Amino acid sequence: MTSPADDLKTAVIIEDDPEIRLILADVLESAGFSTVSVGNGIDGVRAVGAYEPLLTTVDVTMPGIDGFEAVRRIRASQSDTYIIMLTGLNDEADVIAGLGAGADDYLLKPFRPRELRARVEALLRRTRGEGGSLATGGMATAPAGAPAPAAASDPQPGAATSVSEDPGATTAPAADSGWIAHRDLLLHPENRLVTIGGRDLDLTRTEFDLLATLLESKRRVRSKADLTLVLRGESYVTSYFVGDADKRAVEAHMTNLRRKLGDSPTNPRYIETVRGVGYRLTSEHA
Structure with missing residues (x-):
C-alpha cells in the first residue's frame, strides 16, 4: 500500500463482500486509482483518515457500524473525499439518508462497472473542497451575524450588501459583488458561500x-x-x-x-x- 504522499489518486473501498471488493478494485484501478480495501465501517473510517483518498466507496449494510454512520464519521473528520454509496436498498428514504449523511452519489446494486466508472468521472469533474468540511460544500464560512464577505475580485472590501433583517425583502447586493440573491437568500458561486436571513447555511x-x-x-x-x-x-x-x-x-x-x-x-x-x-x-x- 502507498501513502497519500506517494499517490494522490487513491480510492478507499469499504465493502464487506469480498467479491464486490474485487470488482470495485478492478474498476477503480483501471481508472488510474491506487486502491485500499477494507471489510467494515470502523476500518473504513480509519483508512480514510490514514490515506486521505480522492474517492471512497461505502457499502450501506455492513457489520459493526453501517454505511450511513461511516459516512457521517468521515465527514465529521473534515474529509473532503468524494463518496459514492453502494447498496441493494432501493427505498427513497435510504437514498435521502445516504445523501443527507454526506455522500456525493448513490449507486444501486447490482451495478454495471461502466456505470460506476461514469459516476466516478462525473464526480472528478466537479469542484472539490480545499481543506474544508463538505458540510459546507468546501465553503469558508463568515462569523455569525457578520455581513456577507465580498468576492475576491471586488474593488472595495465592503461592496457586498448585508442581508436585510426583513425576511420578506429581496436583497440587492452590488451588481459587481459576485453574489446571487433571491429574497433573503444569498449565494456566492466563486467563494461557495450561502447565507439565509443573515445566517451562514451549511450545504453539501x-x-x-x-x-x-x-x-x-x-x-x-x-x-x-x-x-x-x-x-x-x-x-x-x-x-x-x-x-x-x-x-x-x-x-x-x-x-x-x-x-x-x-x-x-x-x-x-x-x-x-x-x-x-x-x-x-x-x-x-x-
Whole structure:
C-alpha cells in the first residue's frame, strides 16, 4: 500500500463482500486509482483518515457500524473525499439518508462497472473542497451575524450588501459583488458561500451546486435530467443517458436542500416544483 504522499489518486473501498471488493478494485484501478480495501465501517473510517483518498466507496449494510454512520464519521473528520454509496436498498428514504449523511452519489446494486466508472468521472469533474468540511460544500464560512464577505475580485472590501433583517425583502447586493440573491437568500458561486436571513447555511457540495444552478436559472424550469447532467459536469445532450436512479438522487438531494432552507414543498418560499417537469425559483414576491 502507498501513502497519500506517494499517490494522490487513491480510492478507499469499504465493502464487506469480498467479491464486490474485487470488482470495485478492478474498476477503480483501471481508472488510474491506487486502491485500499477494507471489510467494515470502523476500518473504513480509519483508512480514510490514514490515506486521505480522492474517492471512497461505502457499502450501506455492513457489520459493526453501517454505511450511513461511516459516512457521517468521515465527514465529521473534515474529509473532503468524494463518496459514492453502494447498496441493494432501493427505498427513497435510504437514498435521502445516504445523501443527507454526506455522500456525493448513490449507486444501486447490482451495478454495471461502466456505470460506476461514469459516476466516478462525473464526480472528478466537479469542484472539490480545499481543506474544508463538505458540510459546507468546501465553503469558508463568515462569523455569525457578520455581513456577507465580498468576492475576491471586488474593488472595495465592503461592496457586498448585508442581508436585510426583513425576511420578506429581496436583497440587492452590488451588481459587481459576485453574489446571487433571491429574497433573503444569498449565494456566492466563486467563494461557495450561502447565507439565509443573515445566517451562514451549511450545504453539501451537491446541494450547493443544485442551489447555484436554480438561482442562476431564475424562473426557468430545470428538469431532473438537466440537473443530473449539471451535477455530472456535462452539457445537455439528448444522447446522454439519465436513468430513474439519477432522477431519484436529484429528488433526494432536493429534499435535503429544502429541509436546510426551511422550505415547504406545498408552500415554498425559495424553490417550487413544476409537476412533471422539474424545479425553479419561486417569484420574488409572494
